[in-house]
Amino acid sequence: MSFFGFDTSKPVRGNERADAANGGGGENEGTGGLDGAGMDGLDGSRLDSLLEERFKYGTYGGEQSDDVDGLLLEDDDDLNDETFGGSGADVGTDFDFTAGASFPVESDDFFASTSKGPISPVKTTSGHAVGSSGPKMMSLEEIEAQMMSNRHLTQPPLQQSQHSQPIFNQQFQSPGFGGPPQFRLANNQFPPAPQAALSIGSQFGDRRILSVTEIEEGLLQQKQQQQHLQQHMSHTQQPLQVNHISSGPPGHPQFQQGHPVGFAPLQHMNPPVMGPPGMMASGSPPHHHPNLPQFNGPPMGGPMLQNQIFPPAQQFQQPSAPRSFHGSPIPLHPPATGNQPLSTSNQQNLPQDEMLRNAQLYAQQQHQMQMQQQQQRGGGRGEYGAMRYNNVQAMNNRKNVLMHTGFSSEDNPQRGASGKGPGAFDGGWSMQSNRTPRWIRYADSMTQYEKETIAKIQIAQLVSESPFRDDFYYQIYNLFKSSVSDVGIAGANWQQTVVNQGKDTSDMQAQMKKLIEGKKIKQKGTTCKYALYSSISTSLLMATILVTVALEGALGKISLTSVKNPRQLIQINQAAKENHSVPTFSRLTRRKILKSIEKVYTCILNLEQLKRKPPTVGVDDEAWNADSQQNIAELWEELSLNDNIPFTLPHPFPYFLSYSKGKKAFSRLVPYLTPDQMFAALSTLFSRAESLDVCNMPAGSQDEAIELFASTVVPTLVSFISEVPLQVVNAFLRILLERHNMVWLAKSKAGLAFLALLLSRAEILKQGGGLQQGLRPPGADDLALWTELYNFLFASLEGNFAAIFPPTPSPDALDTSKPADEVYIWQFLAAMAVGATSADHQRVLLTEVRDKIFETSRRGSGSENPEDVRALTNVNLFLNALGLGIDASQLANM
């Protein structure tokens, strides 16, 4: 027996090849193929070796997977076109079998009986330009489509059938069958379902992973077609023998039917078996023989061979496949299995063999095409390779990365370096040092487009039109961080600062919007109803001062508990001032007030948001204006300052200000009020001052509400009052005088603030300060009225000036009074002194406060304590106001 197991000098084969090499279209090939003896190319032994080699390195999919070994990457393929020649080249009879291993030829009979040898390499393929994958594929797909639509026996052109044949062959190569039973196929039974399962319209280029349902469908189709084919087989034997498929109508149907199925089986084969898009795509580099990849070792041989021979029949695993054979039943002889049964069907298979050969030739071409495609698109991964990783770039990148980072398997032949498992145990020191880092292994899992898409989605959810509204705290935090040096942010009007700064970020938002394709993202429900307005001022937080007392001289802590004085387990937080300072009325409940405050805040927030985004000129103007107007109207309405509530009924406004958030709100809503509205507000405030919490606190208390009031409300008042004419001042003072007891009013810091404010403003106006503001100098009437009011005020306070000062604590207790707290008192006194209209006033003032003056002066002059020094300045303030020209220190020495 010759090396090949057949006579390579037979003209038939040569003709075949010549024909194929001529590049005749499908017809030529078909004819040539059928004329020939059958399978050119590799014999069974070589097939085996090649298959062995192929599967040694993994499955079909694995070949193109991220196997960093790189051994199976196309680049390293030795058995590619270069080895076997390109398209259309005349291969001749000299085959290069160096890639193969041994060629155990077991069954001489087989080869002897077959006039055809193994299928020749792809070279024989002619017209089907292997390189032109595009048109080929399309044609195939078209064919397939036709096939699919013509399930029943129709007669496709010869080309199609011939095309289909090799496809079938290719498909049948997929192993994935059971073991021994498969190659028993005494009656040319073909591999069972798995192959057939690949029956869903295949596209060579579409290596999708078929789902289980698809596989099942394929199986069903297979069965149906099997039956069809069986029927056909029976009466197409003869014609086939004569017609070489190309002419036999029955043959066509076979192929027709086989075609779709043939495609399918292969694909279906992929998942379960070894990712054999192999035939289709993952080039089986070793051999272009369509059948070769199928062999998964001996067990596969049988069915494979038979499949080759019975291309259409294969799909359907028809025992009566013989009709598709027109040559030796099993050109590819599986040495291990010794497929005797196949030899029996030689005669019958003759015509089919030719068909088969043609099919195989074509299949090889297709195979090459797909290989190239596969190269371009990357291969599958693992057994289920189908088109998982279509990104050859990614593959190459990965390889490069691995090589450059030293994780290439070539450098580290240890198993661990393959990234697929731990290396040698090193005592646990290196968790993953032997493995390729995860980020390398899984790099390029996503295409750039995917990454961008996901990023877009995520950003779209984050982008909001009004970050200052939806994500207030983060914005403020950033501002704080960025402007740590700026004290302004922490000032009283920090909200304004924030608003103004917020305008700068509109550009970024615009960019974001473009990024997400201009979609308007509506933020839903993500806005937290946080206290956007209640910023956590540090002063507020630090308000809690824990005073611990430790007895001096005692070591450690003294236990104060005893039988009669048990340790207090329950801490009754009386110190925690519940907001019962705001009394409730039947009609003006606490809840109502809070509700009003919240409504006001809503309006404030809306207005501030509008302010942050001034309308584009013209377009949004109206809407913007309308919006802001409406908000302002609501705001005003809520304050109910317009309502003339009789004095017998409580007015909500002061209770507004009794809540800390109300105080804060006030300072924020003032910018939106007209002067008239402000006038109304202050009028109400002054007239209802008795309802203010700050006014009702015991003298000298240092409640945080007072501080808050002084820091938020008072400055607002100052800014307003410092621009009003004397008439207004008079009006205000009148209200105060009429409505309140001055002594009572003077006991509270807030009240004193009111008075001092008015007094100072009046003085400024009297001295012509109003001229700069465009106000006329106060008329005589106003001045007279003012004087009258002042006198009244003074008279009310006369004799009580000393009582203004908070009661000095008992000398035993620690002296916690600080001069800073008394500033306002001194300021008031100074204002009074300045406004004194007669010398009497000043004298009285002096007299009444003398003791205090002396005390403070002595305290201040003697020591270096900064506190005391401040006290001194307070006194000086007053003294200067008096115009006595005496310094406090001098006074002390007197």
Add this chain to the structure above:
Amino acid sequence: MTDGAIAEPLDLVRLSLDERIYVKMRGDRELKGRLHAYDQHMNLVLSDVDETITVVDVNEETFEERIRTVKRSHEMMFVRGDGVILVSPPGRT
């Protein structure tokens, strides 16, 4: 005068913003603090918080139960909403 329409129960919590509140939580815990922020999950941001944990000690032999409380203070804290049972004004305890 009507009380004003309250759209949803959470609006009531809104009224308590910046006010001291009493929070009852799972795990026999109670909080009293000033509410600064909340959201639909009842996550809370509280300041000046007094936390009270009620513990029941069971004597293994006599099966006698003794109740004691553990108190803690926090200057500022964030409370995860799923542990909150109720929120209310402090009331007088």
